[in-house]
Amino acid sequence: MATTPAPITLPALPWPDNALDPVISANTISFHYGKHHKTYVDNLNKLIPGTEYADMPLEKIVTATAGKADKAGIFNNAAQIWNHTFFWACLTPGGGKPKGELMRAIDRDLGGLDKFKEKFAHDGVAQFGSGWVWLVAYDDDRIGIEKTPDAVTPMAEGKRCLLTIDVWEHAYYLDYQNRRPDFLTAVTGKLLNWDFAMQNFLRSG
Numbered sequence: 001m002a003t004t005p006a007p008i009t010l011p012a013l014p015w016p017d018n019a020l021d022p023v024i025s026a027n028t029i030s031f032h033y034g035k036h037h038k039t040y041v042d043n044l045n046k047l048i049p050g051t052e053y054a055d056m057p058l059e060k061i062v063t064a065t066a067g068k069a070d071k072a073g074i075f076n077n078a079a080q081i082w083n084h085t086f087f088w089a090c091l092t093p094g095g096g097k098p099k100g101e102l103m104r105a106i107d108r109d110l111g112g113l114d115k116f117k118e119k120f121a122h123d124g125v126a127q128f129g130s131g132w133v134w135l136v137a138y139d140d141d142r143i144g145i146e147k148t149p150d151a152v153t154p155m156a157e158g159k160r161c162l163l164t165i166d167v168w169e170h171a172y173y174l175d176y177q178n179r180r181p182d183f184l185t186a187v188t189g190k191l192l193n194w195d196f197a198m199q200n201f202l203r204s205g
């Protein structure tokens with residue numbers, strides 16, 4: 001069966017690769033985006049031609065393969081592409097602060113911004129091995145913090161992802177070596193893009 005190149009592309013970063021320095025260095029971005037993220041794209045483009053996933057949008061590939069043991073290769077690469085693209089959008093130089101309805105939800109469900117920062121960093125550290133820590137919103141608009149292993153993403157479970165931090169070693173080792181807590185505290189305090197989180201929160205189900 002003739003196959004055409006799969007249409008999965010590596011999205012551009014939302015900022016120059018030195019924009020997050022010194023919290024995340026240009027060197028880390030060059031490996032994390034230019035090697036790791038790109039490799040997931042290259043891998044998926046080898047895995048899906050000729051399959052039922054060849055013409056699906058990325059998000060659909062993730063939801064269609066989640067939890068299927070025989071599709072783990074496709075899921076892992078597709079979900080990691082989605083997770084990384086989402087992660088880059090969660091970061092911005094200078095960060096900002098949550099406002100309005102989202103700030104009220106943080107007060108109501110997480111005990112305030114300081115408690116959020118503490119628990120978000122804590123849960124990122126507590127994720128054993130590789131994975132992600134997430135701020136998510138549920139159908140009833142309550143919000144919560146979740147951690148996931150490897151490529152697993154709350155998006156595939158129909159939850160609205162508001163923010164995430166990658167806690168795979170490749171996310172921090174060049175800048176922080178084994179100090180995952182320092183990486184999480186710095187990113188949570190200085191780089192989280194609260195305007196992006198608000199857009200995600202206000203997006204209906």
Ligand code: FE
Nearest residue numbers: 036166168171
């Ligand atoms: Fe990563």
